[in-house]
Amino acid sequence: MLRLFLFIFTLSSLYSAQIENFRWEDGVTYSDFLEKNNLPRKPLLDTLDTDDERLVQEIRAGVNCNYLKDSNGTIEQVLIPLNDELQIHIYKSKDSYAFEAIPIVSETKTDAFSLKIQTNPSVDIKNETGSINLVSIFATAFGSSLDFTALRKGDNLVMIYDQKYRMGKPFSMPTLKAAMVEINKKPHFIYLNDDGRYYDAKGTQVESFLLARPVKGGRISSRFSKRRFHPILRKWKAHLGMDYAARRGTPVVAAGSGTIVHAGWLGSYGKLIKIRHKDSYETRYAHLKSFRRGIKRGKRVKKGQTIGYVGTTGRSTGPHLHFELRKKGVAINPAKRVQLTTKKLRNKEKEAFIKLSKNYNESINLHLKNETKFEKEQTLSPVCYFNNDFQKEECVAEQNPQNNKS
Ligand SMILES: [Zn+2]
Numbered sequence: 001m002l003r004l005f006l007f008i009f010t011l012s013s014l015y016s017a018q019i020e021n022f023r024w025e026d027g028v029t030y031s032d033f034l035e036k037n038n039l040p041r042k043p044l045l046d047t048l049d050t051d052d053e054r055l056v057q058e059i060r061a062g063v064n065c066n067y068l069k070d071s072n073g074t075i076e077q078v079l080i081p082l083n084d085e086l087q088i089h090i091y092k093s094k095d096s097y098a099f100e101a102i103p104i105v106s107e108t109k110t111d112a113f114s115l116k117i118q119t120n121p122s123v124d125i126k127n128e129t130g131s132i133n134l135v136s137i138f139a140t141a142f143g144s145s146l147d148f149t150a151l152r153k154g155d156n157l158v159m160i161y162d163q164k165y166r167m168g169k170p171f172s173m174p175t176l177k178a179a180m181v182e183i184n185k186k187p188h189f190i191y192l193n194d195d196g197r198y199y200d201a202k203g204t205q206v207e208s209f210l211l212a213r214p215v216k217g218g219r220i221s222s223r224f225s226k227r228r229f230h231p232i233l234r235k236w237k238a239h240l241g242m243d244y245a246a247r248r249g250t251p252v253v254a255a256g257s258g259t260i261v262h263a264g265w266l267g268s269y270g271k272l273i274k275i276r277h278k279d280s281y282e283t284r285y286a287h288l289k290s291f292r293r294g295i296k297r298g299k300r301v302k303k304g305q306t307i308g309y310v311g312t313t314g315r316s317t318g319p320h321l322h323f324e325l326r327k328k329g330v331a332i333n334p335a336k337r338v339q340l341t342t343k344k345l346r347n348k349e350k351e352a353f354i355k356l357s358k359n360y361n362e363s364i365n366l367h368l369k370n371e372t373k374f375e376k377e378q379t380l381s382p383v384c385y386f387n388n389d390f391q392k393e394e395c396v397a398e399q400n401p402q403n404n405k406s
Pocket residue numbers: 222239241242243321322323
């Protein structure tokens with residue numbers, strides 16, 4: 001059985017082994033990667049089961065990966081993150097290699113900074129932090145609720161957010177907890193409430209990306225998970241969408257307006273439709289029986305319009321719709337975005353929210369007063385993966401600058 005231990009890493013454990021970081025290049029397939037590194041396709045690719053094969057297709061360009069090499073430069077282990085919770089682990093085993101999916105060990109820290117507007121929020125956040133992810137969460141949270149054209153130089157901005165760290169490095173999308181931006185010295189606030197939605201200071205929901213249920217009368221039969229342990233197969237898997245059980249032939253509708261970018265067969269998805277929406281969102285509808293007449297690549301569709309019919313094509317055990325929501329290619333939980341109306345908080349919910357927002361306001365004021373700067377280098381205790389059954393260590397490179405190639 002897989003046992004994963006987490007312990008604080010000490011430099012002494014790195015004597016013989018060496019860690020190299022690398023970025024997954026654009027356009028590189030998993031198969032290319034194996035070939036380039038002289039890693040055997042069997043058992044690392046050709047004999048994978050369909051679940052693991054699917055995981056391999058989730059590898060995204062730009063993701064930071066790690067090698068563990070011995071003193072001769074031979075690869076002992078490879079770690080390839082798939083999302084912020086699950087990673088592929090390749091490791092030496094006897095004369096060959098083995099493949100598994102394992103959880104990512106990460107730490108989450110609440111970070112904050114304040115800045116004075118020079119140009120506009122996007123440019124200034126980028127200049128201050130160097131992070132387009134921070135620009136993105138700010139812009140997404142406020143959506144189109146504010147008119148930034150009235151901004152004046154010297155207006156203040158504060159962001160409080162959660163950042164995950166893997167091996168001491170920030171990774172994955174940060175989560176905005178609260179933000180304040182002045183427009184001509186008038187402050188505007190946004191807060192992430194306990195229900196996972198953003199509200200303004202009055203308790204009115206701000207988010208505007210609406211998504212209807214993509215299949216009428218469908219019952220949710222499997223929820224989204226970035227990782228879950230299958231007790232019978234004894235392995236880690238992911239389900240990067242929502243399944244709606246429905247009768248064969250039930251109409252499937254576009255969850256939002258957009259452009260069809262794919263309508264055809266795609267591997268285990270079977271007959272699949274992909275729709276591109278604004279703000280780099282994409283929805284996917286899989287295992288369809290058939291497409292509606294006229295639905296093809298390049299066609300524009302409206303929210304609620306029928307695009308196809310429930311079926312069981314591809315790798316599917318029975319008629320259902322497998323529905324995915326992605327942002328910039330990253331699968332996100334549709335349940336967190338599906339909303340039929342914009343919500344206004346009342347009574348008990350409102351009381352709890354007022355308390356929460358007061359706490360955030362205190363922090364925001366403190367960051368304003370202290371002019372909290374963005375911290376580029378985070379010195380967190382690095383974490384180490386120790387897989388008891390096989391190899392020994394694989395760890396952080398940040399402490400060993402000569403190994404840090406990324
Ligand atoms: Zn599914």
